[in-house]
Amino acid sequence: xxxxxxxxxxxxxxxxxxxxxxxxxxxxxxxxxxxxxxxxxxxxxxxxxxxxxxxxxxxxxxxxxxxxxxxxxxxxxxxxxxxxxxxxxxxxxxxxxxxxxxxxxxxxxxxxxxxxxxxxxxxxxxxxxxxxxxxxxxxxxxxxxxxxxxxxxxxxxxxxxxxxxxxxxxxxxxxxxxxxxxxxxxxxxxxxxxxxxxxxxxxxxxxxxxxxxxxxxxxxxxxxxxxxxxxxxxxxxxxxxxxxxxxxxxxxxxxxxxxxxxxxxxxxxxxxxxxxxxxxxxxxxxxxxxxxxxxxxxxxxxxxxxxxxxxxxxxxxxxxxxxxxxxxxxxxxxxxxxxxxxxxxxxxxxxxxxxxxxxxxxxxxx
Numbered sequence: 428x429x430x431x432x433x434x435x436x437x438x439x440x441x442x443x444x445x446x447x448x449x450x451x452x453x454x455x456x457x458x459x460x461x462x463x464x465x466x467x468x469x470x471x472x473x474x475x476x477x478x479x480x481x482x483x484x485x486x487x488x489x490x491x492x493x494x495x496x497x498x499x500x501x502x503x504x505x506x507x508x509x510x511x512x513x514x515x516x517x518x519x520x521x522x523x524x525x526x527x528x529x530x531x532x533x534x535x536x537x538x539x540x541x542x543x544x545x546x547x548x549x550x551x552x553x554x555x556x557x558x559x560x561x562x563x564x565x566x567x568x569x570x571x572x573x574x575x576x577x578x579x580x581x582x583x584x585x586x587x588x589x590x591x592x593x594x595x596x597x598x599x600x601x602x603x604x605x606x607x608x609x610x611x612x613x614x615x616x617x618x619x620x621x622x623x624x625x626x627x628x629x630x631x632x633x634x635x636x637x638x639x640x641x642x643x644x645x646x647x648x649x650x651x652x653x654x655x656x657x658x659x660x661x662x663x664x665x666x667x668x669x670x671x672x673x674x675x676x677x678x679x680x681x682x683x684x685x686x687x688x689x690x691x692x693x694x695x696x697x698x699x700x701x702x703x704x705x706x707x708x709x710x711x712x713x714x715x716x717x718x719x720x721x722x723x724x725x726x727x728x729x730x731x732x733x734x735x736x737x738x739x740x741x742x743x744x745x746x747x748x749x750x751x752x753x754x755x756x757x758x759x760x761x762x763x764x765x766x767x768x769x770x771x772x773x774x775x776x777x778x779x780x781x782x783x784x785x786x787x788x789x790x791x792x793x
Contacts, residue, residue: 452503453510460511464518467701470511471765476504508765515703522567523547524697525557531650531672533601537570537695539671541599554584561698562591570599574694578626580742584696585756588714588785589744595712595786597697597705602690605631607682608653608673613662615681620644622652623667631667634685653678694791708787710739711763713772714756715779716746723778730774735762754781763787 463470483500484493524546526534538548551557554571561569571584588595605627609618620642621628621635627649628635635641646652649668656666657676665681666672673680696712697705717723731738740758745751768784775782 449503452507456507456510457514459507460514461518463511464515464701464703469702469765470508470515471769473766473769479504512703512707515701516705523549524568524570525549525551525560525566526570527551527554527557528648529650529654531653531669531675532648533603533650533669533693534570534572534695535650536669536671537572537599537601537693540601541570541597541695541697542568555587558587558591558593558698561593561700564700567699568596569593569698570695571698572693572695574740575603575626576690576692576694577630577688582742582744585742585744588696588698588756589754593698593700594702595696595788596699596701596703597788598710598791599695599697600692600791601695602692603630603686604669604684605649605667605686606670606673606680607634607665607685608656608668608676608678609665609681610656610660610662611677611679613665613679613681617662618665618681619663621665621667622646622655624648624652627652627667630686630688630691633687634682650675696786697788698786702786704786704788706789708763708789710758710760710790711768711787712756712758712785713768713783714754714785715775715782716752716754717779719752720778726778727775730771731757731759733774734767734771736767736771737761756785760790 460470462468480497480500484497487493487496524538524542526532526538526548527550528534529550532550535548535550538546542548549566551560557569557571560566571587572581573584574580605623607615607618607621609615618638618641622644623646625645628643628645635643646655646666649666650672652666653668653672653676656664657678666678667685670680670683672678715727717727728738736759738757738759740756742756743753744756745753765787768787772782772784
């Protein structure tokens with residue numbers, strides 16, 4: 428029998444080799460991350476990992492050690508995926524981000540909230556121009572609004588998510604805070620005309636009710652309204668827009684926080700041509716079309732329950748070429764590991780067509 432000190436010395440020597448090999452494996456994982464990023468590939472390749480686990484278990488000589496070997500390599504591969512995600516996050520940190528509107532729009536607020544003030548950003552006139560630029564590789568990310576807590580879903584964006592082969596990689600909430608903006612030196616008593624988007628007016632009924640003599644002129648969006656007021660330089664004109672718009676266009680806040688409902692938020696998706704999420708995912712969105720048969724919706728929904736998933740939002744959109752049939756968009760949280768999502772999609776194929784995972788991502792925090 429060996430002495431304990433001798434056994435420990437042998438274990439120390441083996442561990443030094445294991446640590447050196449683990450470090451070498453992580454270096455190779457970084458090369459894998461670069462390749463996957465360049466080719467817009469998912470970090471997880473479930474079929475590849477299953478094959479690796481089986482092959483590593485087959486290498487072991489002692490049958491009793493087969494399951495522990497699989498457990499060991501399952502953890503090693505998880506750590507490899509985390510390292511790949513870290514590398515891809517570093518690459519993505521300095522990429523250009525697109526939003527719809529002009530500087531000062533709530534879309535820009537979402538960009539700044541998610542990526543920080545120093546990120547490079549560009550703007551487009553329409554939602555489709557944003558997601559098209561992402562799809563073509565002109566920008567790394569696009570930020571698109573999908574839902575407002577007061578007015579509901581933005582269906583145009585859901586249709587675009589179905590149309591383009593982009594992936595949801597993040598989520599951001601923006602609190603809608605409207606202010607009355609005027610040119611420097613103006614006062615509320617001088618205002619005769621107010622410009623804003625129709626929703627901007629709709630969000631401030633109490634304040635506007637106190638100024639019924641003001642003429643309300645709808646504009647393309649709140650930020651463009653602020654830009655218009657700034658360019659006119661008219662002390663009798665004001666805009667309902669955000670603090671960020673005031674900053675961009677040199678306007679003064681004549682009345683802050685004039686919105687009638689506190690806690691009004693707009694939810695934005697961050698989309699990319701690459702499926703790699705920004706941060707560790709705890710939420711996911713997928714789309715599917717039900718087979719036009721009895722019971723398919725019930726059976727599809729039971730798949731989520733069976734895998735421990737919680738549905739947080741369901742959106743249905745009519746199919747273009749089939750009357751009274753719909754494409755569903757589903758948000759879910761809970762058990763959203765890459766393996767579980769793979770099982771979910773496999774389960775849904777029995778009752779659904781065109782199943783597609785739009786993205787697994789980190790949920791926004793209020």
